[in-house]
Amino acid sequence: MSDHAADPSHPRYTSLLQRKKLERALELGMLAHSAHIAHGRGEAFDYLLGEQTHEFATSALLHACAALQSAKHPIFSVNGNTVALAGKEILECAKLISCPVEVNIFYRTEKRMDALLTELKQINEEHNYNVELLGQQPNATIPGLKGPRAQCEQDGIFSSDVVFVPLEDGDRCGALRDMGKTVIVVDLNPLSRSAQNASITIVNEVSRTMREMVDILSHPDRIRSDIEFDNKTQLHRAIATIRKGFV
Amino acid sequence: MSDHAADPSHPRYTSLLQRKKLERALELGMLAHSAHIAHGRGEAFDYLLGEQTHEFATSALLHACAALQSAKHPIFSVNGNTVALAGKEILECAKLISCPVEVNIFYRTEKRMDALLTELKQINEEHNYNVELLGQQPNATIPGLKGPRAQCEQDGIFSSDVVFVPLEDGDRCGALRDMGKTVIVVDLNPLSRSAQNASITIVNEVSRTMREMVDILSHPDRIRSDIEFDNKTQLHRAIATIRKGFV
Secondary structure, X not given: OHHHHOOOOOOOHHHHHHHHHHHHHHHOXXXXXXXXHHHHHHHHHHHHOOOOOOHHHHHHHHHHHHHHHOOOOXXXXXXXXXXXXXXXXXXXXXXXXXXXXXXXXXXXXXXXXXXXXXHHHHHHHHOOOOOOEEOOOOOEEOOOOOOHHHEEOOOOHHHOOEEEOOOOOHHHHHHHHXXXXXXXXXXXXXXOHHHHHOXXXXXXXXXXXXXXXXXXXXXXXXXXXXXXXXXXXXXXXHHHHHHHHOO | OHHHHOOOOOOOHHHHHHHHXXXXXXXXXXXXXXXXXXXXXXXXXXXXXXXXXXXXXXXXXXXXXXXXXXXXXXXXEEXXXXXXXXXXXXXXXXXXXXXXXXXXXXXXXXXXXXXXXXXXXXXXXXXXXXXXXXXXXXXXXXXXXXXXXXEEOOOOHHHOOXXXXXXXXXXXXXXXXXXXXXXXXXXXXXXXXXXXXXXXEEOOOHHHHHHHHHHHHHOHHHOOOOOOOOHHHHHHHHHHHHHHHOO
């Protein structure tokens, strides 16, 4: 696979490069094995979307950027795959918005938390982002969830009003909504519970999304807070696009 | 995950049990990491099919059983995920048809070949199947393919007239067809190159398929060789079923 990934002319170059990133993250202890399965599910939906950013995704992302910029306590909540595939872009966006990044993973182990925070710290230092990193010492609980996945930081996710949380689990998305937060998810499956329950759903691949988000936040004139936006309409457009692929 | 997988009342029990099987196979050295990604892609399509066996899949499987039974040199070609998820059923079917099973993997390493053949040998002995196991010493090459994935055994895949090969790669499916063989694939994505190029495509999850195949081969009166069958029609029905899920 390594030879394929090194050849930009290969038709699946981007996909193979992403797999290399996940492979590296797994070796560094950042991921549970189920992370690869989740990535494969995403690949299937991305394939159905033609592996491209659609207008409905850009529209949702512009709205998400406006929501984050007008928030009192915005935050990025990241899991293993997000850090592996778009760690640098997440920190770049957090710097542009001036908000913290909290590591919040489904199968929480101290080893994995350490590996993820070490990775983010290295990117932070290398690029002088100085973004506040949270998650190491959870001291609050998301109501309605059980076990380690309920844990978060009081001054982080718990107190936030707008959470940008790519690749989120459906239960946790619902629990964050129940706390009254604006929840922005990035999810390739427009039918998933996360996609259906979020305040704003960006139906797009996470690394394409984050690269576009860096561009939007670097050119704030692109953001308009007066745009009409209805999440259900966006989702229907995503579903219609996938249906069109099945001919 | 282990707690979830142990609880049959969990709505995703079957799916979690499959993941446990893959986890075990990975620990035993039977799989490349990309196997988990491939499984995730399959999960997405199975989700779109409602995680159930549809009539078009049973129809294709009945036709596949008839083709295997009337073949001169039928064979099962298996990869890591197939052995992990349905190793026992594969051997049971091979015994019922009286044909060999050849391990033939995309990312061939001796370590992985050993692990897969050891697993199959254990099942073989435990159940007294006495099925011939091939793949350890490839001495022939599938024309049109490069590298280790072209390798196969002269008295196995190379000389076969009907190959049952679940979860096959598109290139290899095409190369086997080019050799004039009847190629039967099990593939959850009806749009994939394997699905589109196979002689018979069973659009279904591999462990459900193999359990049903054991039942069919144990009740040969279910098999009718006079059934009308058109693979393109089956594929269209699978595609239509997935489209219906997107509403």
